[in-house]
């Protein structure tokens with residue numbers, strides 16, 4: 001059953017923001033682009049745990065070209081709603097990156113610190129190419145000096161949950177994406193595991 005809003009701790013209200021149907025449609029469009037752009041390659045799709053696990057699994061099933069899959073697990077520690085930049089690796093890759101086409105799969109690019117950290121790691125290993133696909137992009141706050149190649153939805157600088165994205169580790173299992181109503185008394189945090 002789809003809820004139109006969710007109240008957490010009696011004071012924080014999250015409103016339905018991007019529906020399951022909208023997500024499914026956009027993922028199919030992103031996959032069309034990826035299938036076309038990499039049709040003569042065998043890219044490695046690298047998901048960033050935990051947040052990207054649902055997006056990754058839905059996206060990858062729309063990919064029709066040969067591909068491989070791996071995961072990074074990162075942890076970032078920060079203030080309420082703000083990533084601190086202290087990004088740590090909790091699980092490294094199992095694949096060889098050299099001369100491969102790497103496509104990072106992210107849930108959301110917020111400050112851009114995580115994706116910059118990952119790009120730096122990957123580039124040291126001489127990939128053939130490096131691309132990023134993110135379901136959500138908070139473009140107004142993201143500080144990146146490289147392209148975010150495939151964007152599902154550009155969103156305002158608000159805190160969102162669902163479809164893999166957590167609030168204090170919960171709510172990842174929501175089928176749609178919900179946004180914190182700024183007028184509710186919110187103190188949502190990204191602290192902990194990504």
Ligand code: IMP
Pocket residue numbers: 051076083106107108109110111112113114115158159160161165166167190193194
């Ligand atoms: P960064 O600020 O771009 O480094 O984002 C780091 C990570 O914080 C993302 O990959 C998400 O896992 C998490 N994050 C950022 N914004 C949100 C949000 O609005 N809701 C839930 N998690 C978020």
Ligand code: MG
Pocket residue numbers: 048049050051052106107108194
């Ligand atoms: Mg993430």
